[in-house]
Amino acid sequence: MAPAETKALLFDVFGTTVDWRGGIIRAGRELEQRRGSPAPEGVDWAALADAWRAEYRPSMERVMRGELPWTNLDGLHRASLEGLLPRFGLAGLGAEEREFLVGAWHRLDPWPDVLEGLRRLRRRYIVAPLSNGNVALLTNMARRAGLPWDLILSAEWVRRYKPDPATYLLLPRLFSFDPKQVMMVAAHPDDLLGARRAGLRTAFVPRPLEFGPEGTAPPPEGPFDVVAGDFVDLAERLGAPAASG
Amino acid sequence: MAPAETKALLFDVFGTTVDWRGGIIRAGRELEQRRGSPAPEGVDWAALADAWRAEYRPSMERVMRGELPWTNLDGLHRASLEGLLPRFGLAGLGAEEREFLVGAWHRLDPWPDVLEGLRRLRRRYIVAPLSNGNVALLTNMARRAGLPWDLILSAEWVRRYKPDPATYLLLPRLFSFDPKQVMMVAAHPDDLLGARRAGLRTAFVPRPLEFGPEGTAPPPEGPFDVVAGDFVDLAERLGAPAASG
Numbered sequence: 001m002a003p004a005e006t007k008a009l010l011f012d013v014f015g016t017t018v019d020w021r022g023g024i025i026r027a028g029r030e031l032e033q034r035r036g037s038p039a040p041e042g043v044d045w046a047a048l049a050d051a052w053r054a055e056y057r058p059s060m061e062r063v064m065r066g067e068l069p070w071t072n073l074d075g076l077h078r079a080s081l082e083g084l085l086p087r088f089g090l091a092g093l094g095a096e097e098r099e100f101l102v103g104a105w106h107r108l109d110p111w112p113d114v115l116e117g118l119r120r121l122r123r124r125y126i127v128a129p130l131s132n133g134n135v136a137l138l139t140n141m142a143r144r145a146g147l148p149w150d151l152i153l154s155a156e157w158v159r160r161y162k163p164d165p166a167t168y169l170l171l172p173r174l175f176s177f178d179p180k181q182v183m184m185v186a187a188h189p190d191d192l193l194g195a196r197r198a199g200l201r202t203a204f205v206p207r208p209l210e211f212g213p214e215g216t217a218p219p220p221e222g223p224f225d226v227v228a229g230d231f232v233d234l235a236e237r238l239g240a241p242a243a244s245g
Numbered sequence: 246m247a248p249a250e251t252k253a254l255l256f257d258v259f260g261t262t263v264d265w266r267g268g269i270i271r272a273g274r275e276l277e278q279r280r281g282s283p284a285p286e287g288v289d290w291a292a293l294a295d296a297w298r299a300e301y302r303p304s305m306e307r308v309m310r311g312e313l314p315w316t317n318l319d320g321l322h323r324a325s326l327e328g329l330l331p332r333f334g335l336a337g338l339g340a341e342e343r344e345f346l347v348g349a350w351h352r353l354d355p356w357p358d359v360l361e362g363l364r365r366l367r368r369r370y371i372v373a374p375l376s377n378g379n380v381a382l383l384t385n386m387a388r389r390a391g392l393p394w395d396l397i398l399s400a401e402w403v404r405r406y407k408p409d410p411a412t413y414l415l416l417p418r419l420f421s422f423d424p425k426q427v428m429m430v431a432a433h434p435d436d437l438l439g440a441r442r443a444g445l446r447t448a449f450v451p452r453p454l455e456f457g458p459e460g461t462a463p464p465p466e467g468p469f470d471v472v473a474g475d476f477v478d479l480a481e482r483l484g485a486p487a488a489s490g
Contacts (some may be wrong), residue, residue, distance in 0.1 A: 126384065136420040139371065139396045151384045152396040156419070174401070175381040 005181050006201065006238070008171055009121055010130035010153065012186035013138065014056075015210040017146070018108035019146045024049035031097060044211060048088050055080035060132060060161040070159045072134035078102050082099065101181030105133070106140040110147065111207065117231020118148050124240040128153045128171065130184065132161050163194025172200075185234065201225045203234060250426050251446065254366055255375035255398065257431035258383065259301075260455040262297045262374065263353035263390070269294035272349030276342060291457060293333050300325035305406040315404045317379035323347050331364070350378070351385040353393065356452065361408060362476020363393050371487040373416065374399045375429065377406050383408055408439025417445075430479065432468045448479060 014020045029044030059076040062068045069140070071079075081101060085091050094103075120224050121127055129138050132155045158166045172179045178198030186192050187207040196202050203226040207219045220227045228234035235242075259265045274289030304321040307313045316324075326346060330336050338346075367373055372393070374383050377400045378429040387394050403411045417424045424444030431437050432452040441447050453462045465472045473479035480487075 126388070134419070135396065140421075143371070143395055146360060150388055150397075151380065172380070174382075 002164070004025060004149060005178075005184050006125065008126035008128065008175065008182045008183070009203075009238075010128055010168075010171060010182060010184045010195075011118075011161055012188060012191050013129045013131035013133055013141070014053075014105075014108075015113055015187075015207055016185065016187040016205060017147070018110050018141065019209070020053060020108050021046070021049045021210065021212055021215075023108035024052065024101075025102055027101060027107065031100055034100075035097070041089060043088055048084060048090075050211070052077070052080060055084070056132075064161055064164065064206070072156050073105070073132055074102060074134055075138060077105055092102070106137045107144055109139060110145050112230045113230035115148075117233075117235050120232070120235035120240040120242060121238065122148050122150065122240075126150050126171075126175075127240055130162070130167060130170070131155065149165070163190060163197075165194070165198040168195045168198035168200050174216070183225065185231075187217065189218050192222060192224055194221065203228060203238075205230060250423075251370065251428050252422055252426045253420065253428070254371065254483075255413075255416060255427060255429045255440075256363075257372055257429070257433060257436050257444075258374045258376035258378055258386070259298075259353075260452055261430065261450060262359055262392070263386065263490040265298060265350070265353050266291070266294045266455065266457055266460075268353035269297065269346075269349055269381075272346060272352065273401075274280035276345055278344070279345075288333055288335065289414070293329060293335075295330070295456070296329050297322070297325060300329070301377075309406055309409070317401050318350070318377055319347060319379055319382060322350055330379075333451050334372060343484045344418075345421050352389055356475070358475035358477045360391060360393075361481050362478075365485040365487060366476070366481035366483065367393050367395065367485075369483070371395050371416075375407070375412060376400065387420060395488070407436060410439070410443040413440045413443035413445050428470065430476075432462065437467060437469055441468065450479060451474060457465055 025045040134156045135154045160166045183201040184195035185203045192202040202224045204224040270290040379401045380399045405411045428446040429440035430448045437447040447469045449469040
């Protein structure tokens with residue numbers, strides 16, 4: 001059950017709200033079709049997606065340790081892609097093709113329960129992403145997918161990446177809410193533990209397909225206030241009404 | 246006509262998108278009903294609304310000159326209301342009643358053309374407020390009124406009030422747009438001139454009733470790229486389609 005005083009829900013995006021792996025694979029195949037010349041043995045786009053995502057955390061840590069100046073996620077994605085292309089036989093990609101792949105992170109699809117769940121939750125709570133994705137990325141994604149956010153919250157606003165407490169405290173500070181009145185929703189225990197350290201409530205939603213059909217998603221184990229099957233189930237558990245006027 | 250490359254529209258809020266004067270008068274009357282005891286001669290809520298709004302620019306200028314630390318608009322509204330209450334026979338208002346009035350700025354109604362105009366414009370352009378109102382105020386207003394913003398942009402994000410160029414350049418910087426690809430929409434020439442100095446395009450939309458039936462609204466005179474009758478007319482002029490799927 002939701003604490004009665006919950007006022008806002010913050011959602012992790014990559015993996016929790018949208019399927020980054022499927023979206024990157026799809027973009028890779030679109031790129032091959034656009035080129036009209038698939039690589040001789042074909043490109044393993046699933047492996048490229050996994051390798052690209054594996055650079056995500058280390059690249060943000062370089063920023064947080066001060067080894068890189070502030071760089072938003074588009075910039076980090078761009079830099080890490082450069083390092084990966086030769087390994088996948090793609091060193092010959094032109095600048096426009098590289099930008100097409102970097103932009104694929106703006107064009108990810110939500111999991112099937114997301115739109116209904118968010119629409120319901122929004123009737124009762126302020127709903128916002130709280131993502132390491134940059135503001136333009138999250139805005140473009142929301143416009144394309146129809147994600148009904150009330151506002152776009154991003155690590156970019158505070159120039160600190162999750163799990164820095166400044167990210168989780170952004171909404172409580174802007175709205176003068178107690179952190180306990182805000183709940184972080186994620187498929188990743190480390191994100192929820194960061195939110196919990198900042199005083200927020202937490203909801204775990206498993207995404208068993210985040211890392212592909214053979215991948216391993218984290219189990220719903222941890223000191224979470226709520227564990228829900230998906231966003232629609234979360235709406236049920238938090239008392240957010242089904243459709244009406 | 247819109248320059249073909251326009252990608253985003255930024256909207257002034259108080260006066261351009263919503264009727265602040267009517268909303269403050271309505272809140273005052275609601276407050277009297279809640280109290281059950283109207284002041285003996287009645288309160289001139291229209292005069293209070295005008296006097297409160299007259300403090301708007303001077304209060305922000307005190308912040309911009311460094312005489313006050315950063316204070317968001319809720320805070321400035323709260324402080325200026327304190328100074329006005331005795332003059333209107335309202336020195337006896339309790340803390341909760343004062344907050345009800347401060348919160349009235351979150352509950353303003355849009356002009357009648359706004360929702361249709363924004364829905365149409367949003368099909369073609371990124372649409373966002375660019376207001377001196379704080380993020381929570383703009384979010385609460387959008388939820389209540391159904392304003393279909395793609396993201397909430399506020400002076401609060403850069404801790405500078407309009408017409409500081411950092412406010413107008415917020416969206417171009419976040420999206421890597423040329424300032425010319427962004428158009429500011431306002432009923433106030435000074436706001437549009439600030440946007441123009443920062444390199445944005447400008448659209449003037451007159452709001453003849455902003456200052457009440459006997460008030461005087463600024464004429465549509467200035468070096469604006471577009472002058473439109475209202476937001477629906479703006480959608481027509483900018484080639485934003487009427488309803489569809």
